[in-house]
Amino acid sequence: MLAGSLAASPLAAVGQAMAAPAPAVAVGAASGASGASGASAASGSQPGGPAAAGRTRMRIAFGSCAKQSKPQPIWQAIRAAQPDLFIFLGDNLYADARDEATLRQRYAEFMAVEPLQAFRRDTPHIAIWDDHDFGDDDEGADYPLKRLSQQLFCDAWNEPADSPRRRNDGIYTHSHYEVAGRRVQVILPDLRFNRSALTNDPRLKSSYGAMVLRAKLSGQPMTGWYVPDPSPSATMLGEAQWRWLEACLREPADIRLIGSSVQFAAEGSGWECWANFPHERERLIRLIQETGANGVVFLSGDMHYAEMSRLDVPDAYPLWDATSSGLTEVWNIPTPNRNRQSEVLAACNFGLLDLEADGADLQLRFSLCDQQGEPRLTRTLALSSLRLPTAGPAPSTDRLP
Numbered sequence: 585m586l587a588g589s590l591a592a593s594p595l596a597a598v599g600q601a602m603a604a605p606a607p608a609v610a611v612g613a614a615s616g617a618s619g620a621s622g623a624s625a626a627s628g629s630q631p632g633g634p635a636a637a638g639r640t641r642m643r644i645a646f647g648s649c650a651k652q653s654k655p656q657p658i659w660q661a662i663r664a665a666q667p668d669l670f671i672f673l674g675d676n677l678y679a680d681a682r683d684e685a686t687l688r689q690r691y692a693e694f695m696a697v698e699p700l701q702a703f704r705r706d707t708p709h710i711a712i713w714d715d716h717d718f719g720d721d722d723e724g725a726d727y728p729l730k731r732l733s734q735q736l737f738c739d740a741w742n743e744p745a746d747s748p749r750r751r752n753d754g755i756y757t758h759s760h761y762e763v764a765g766r767r768v769q770v771i772l773p774d775l776r777f778n779r780s781a782l783t784n785d786p787r788l789k790s791s792y793g794a795m796v797l798r799a800k801l802s803g804q805p806m807t808g809w810y811v812p813d814p815s816p817s818a819t820m821l822g823e824a825q826w827r828w829l830e831a832c833l834r835e836p837a838d839i840r841l842i843g844s845s846v847q848f849a850a851e852g853s854g855w856e857c858w859a860n861f862p863h864e865r866e867r868l869i870r871l872i873q874e875t876g877a878n879g880v881v882f883l884s885g886d887m888h889y890a891e892m893s894r895l896d897v898p899d900a901y902p903l904w905d906a907t908s909s910g911l912t913e914v915w916n917i918p919t920p921n922r923n924r925q926s927e928v929l930a931a932c933n934f935g936l937l938d939l940e941a942d943g944a945d946l947q948l949r950f951s952l953c954d955q956q957g958e959p960r961l962t963r964t965l966a967l968s969s970l971r972l973p974t975a976g977p978a979p980s981t982d983r984l985p
Contacts, residue, residue: 648885
């Protein structure tokens, strides 16, 4: 991810716009190979109470990048939005630890952030990690404390003692919900535990401070130093997780939200994203096509700003990626993204996704909101536009509200 965070300031050019939490339970029907963390919901129930199964609308909030040493007033606005579910997309704390004592201390600090923990007690939620709560900046499979980190994560998020998340090679999980007669699947892959080392271009990697200064003086986007790794063996998931993901995509579902801790659709940033592993990204695209998985949308974090991206896929439907980052962290120097479909919101933010019946169709209404809860970037998609072609591609029905 970006190596630093700057003070909140919207971009003129591109920006507009614990006391212990409740025990972890399955919010919706989590399948056998996965677990779901939650609060205020009975096992196997829907968020929102007994009548939720017949509801015609569901509100999902999401966000990432919350440093435990900083104030977190944003939870007041998120609570006011009354989400049925919150998805923590990683960097839920900043451990940045190279030793066991520091890692344990950072998790203790996270558990002491009362606004966050109070929100967790009251709101159904599920979580995945990114690099900073996994262990350290940009870390992957080589991180030496990853097994300890796995157990600390599972303890903090109240995973049961027999949870697969404690024993798998990674904390990947998925769960299911119902809205307007549709089945909503939330898939949270682990993009850290098995991820191959990143590839950087030495010509691009200079002093970080010098890079920031050049970008500020020039007004040009700041490109990072990571480049795509062309090796077919370079992986983000590892083979066991790929088998799990294929099984997930073969399950019946109408809407599939993939919570990716790094951006899926973005290209050209030079920072962490799926594009750094082109064979892995192409493998996921093929898997969506081969399994006939309709309704896939990505929710991502990591970047310390919010935006909408779209990856156009031949012989398939567009893959949208709603990025919300961060809850406390802000990056106000633009970075390139060839697939950007919105302005950039460079301020503390969270995301909302409203799923609402619209006649025979269903609308997916995205709002990327500032710290006061005001929508700053919006996008509406029709579920009917997120289908693989059969007799021919369906016309695009996405629109700006």
